[in-house]
Amino acid sequence: MIMNSSSQPxxxxxxxxxxxxxxxxxxxxxxxxxxxxxxxxxxxYKLFDGLCHQDTARSFWIGSSPMAVCSRCYGIYAGFAVxxxxxxxxxxxxxxxxxxxxxxxxxxxxxxxxxDALGSLMGIWQNTLGSxxxxxxxxxxxxxxxxxxVMDPFSKSTNYYYQEAITYGK
Amino acid sequence: xxxxxxxxxxxxSVGLASIIxxxxxxxxxxxxxYLIINSxxxxxxxxxxxxxxxxxxxxxxxxxxxxxxxWHYVKTYELKITLGDGALIGFLTGAGIIIxxxxxxxxxxxxxxxxxxxxxxxxxxxxxxxxxxxxxKQQLIDSVAVQGDSSILSSLLWGIPIYxxxxxITGMIGVSVFGRKIEIE
Numbered sequence: 001m002i003m004n005s006s007s008q009p010x011x012x013x014x015x016x017x018x019x020x021x022x023x024x025x026x027x028x029x030x031x032x033x034x035x036x037x038x039x040x041x042x043x044x045y046k047l048f049d050g051l052c053h054q055d056t057a058r059s060f061w062i063g064s065s066p067m068a069v070c071s072r073c074y075g076i077y078a079g080f081a082v083x084x085x086x087x088x089x090x091x092x093x094x095x096x097x098x099x100x101x102x103x104x105x106x107x108x109x110x111x112x113x114x115x116d117a118l119g120s121l122m123g124i125w126q127n128t129l130g131s132x133x134x135x136x137x138x139x140x141x142x143x144x145x146x147x148x149x150v151m152d153p154f155s156k157s158t159n160y161y162y163q164e165a166i167t168y169g170k
Numbered sequence: 171x172x173x174x175x176x177x178x179x180x181x182x183s184v185g186l187a188s189i190i191x192x193x194x195x196x197x198x199x200x201x202x203x204y205l206i207i208n209s210x211x212x213x214x215x216x217x218x219x220x221x222x223x224x225x226x227x228x229x230x231x232x233x234x235x236x237x238x239x240x241w242h243y244v245k246t247y248e249l250k251i252t253l254g255d256g257a258l259i260g261f262l263t264g265a266g267i268i269i270x271x272x273x274x275x276x277x278x279x280x281x282x283x284x285x286x287x288x289x290x291x292x293x294x295x296x297x298x299x300x301x302x303x304x305x306x307k308q309q310l311i312d313s314v315a316v317q318g319d320s321s322i323l324s325s326l327l328w329g330i331p332i333y334x335x336x337x338x339i340t341g342m343i344g345v346s347v348f349g350r351k352i353e354i355e
Contacts, residue, residue, distance in 0.1 A: 012253050016342070019335060038306065040313035047332050050199065050268075050325075051232060080339075103347065143343060150253050150346040 013087070013153040020081040020144075027069045027077045031062025044068035060129060071129040072113065075136025082137075083144020088153045090145075099149050106142030113139055178247045180239070180259050187239035187263045192270025195232050199271070200278060200285075207288045211295040235267050236260025236337035240344030253345050260341015261334040268329035272322055290314055 030042030052069040059066040
């Protein structure tokens with residue numbers, strides 16, 4: 001199947017780069033900027049309210065303020081940002097890997113996070129700030145690699161994607 | 171093949187995913203709220219593990235709205251979709267999730283009018299039991315009280331950008347997962 005692509009510049013990678021960076025900086029919280037008011041009043045904290053439990057005992061602290069998200073969520077945002085930042089470096093080698101393998105690995109990271117939380121809930125083990133951040137980071141980086149098939153940082157064209165069983169155009 | 175064929179509207183897919191994940195997000199927040207209300211004032215900001223798991227569910231699952239919306243759109247219409255389409259569908263789904271969730275929360279305030287005040291009071295009781303300087307304690311109490319009075323507009327203002335952006339990302343991932351690249355010359 002052949003389709004002409006429009007020749008507009010592909011800016012999506014750069015937009016995603018900015019979004020990933022912005023999310024990471026925001027998730028780091030008011031402590032990064034030395035905001036002095038109580039953290040509940042920080043705009044970063046309000047932004048993530050409802051999306052993360054923001055348990056201060058399960059969050060990293062900068063100075064006298066906890067980050068705007070828990071350590072696991074922070075790991076996810078950091079891992080995703082690293083995955084996006086480094087995409088131009090690993091894109092060419094990763095695009096030779098079958099997508100299902102990348103998906104499988106990311107799903108393992110997802111279930112590892114769920115299993116870690118449940119294991120801690122049931123008292124089987126006690127996770128730590130670091131272990132939660134690392135597991136979250138793996139999930140975030142894995143998620144970024146899932147964009148490999150559709151995100152070419154070097155491409156200048158707009159690509160189109162179809163559902164697998166497509167008969168469109170025949 | 172016609173490249174310029176008009177695309178079907180994606181609102182059905184956005185609406186479906188928004189309703190499913192909006193209700194889920196609402197349910198998680200209500201369950202989390204009652205866990206806070208029914209917990210004893212421990213004098214610690216640390217949540218129980220059950221509360222943390224509820225939070226984890228909210229965080230991980232609410233971000234999947236974009237995936238569902240893109241899957242439904244591609245599956246239903248079997249047509250071309252660009253990365254930008256996926257991003258837009260994801261963002262709109264994220265905005266829809268927070269709107270649906272907020273509407274249900276407002277409806278819940280009719281079912282249990284004292285839900286918010288009981289939750290705020292429970293959090294204040296907990297803060298009062300904390301071992302910290304009085305000034306900081308008062309700041310925390312004031313902040314919690316202000317949060318309890320937050321309006322619908324405030325919920326939407328804070329919720330739409332972050333839910334939108336997270337689902338924008340999963341919408342793009344959805345294009346990758348459910349789409350197949352076609353050859354381009």
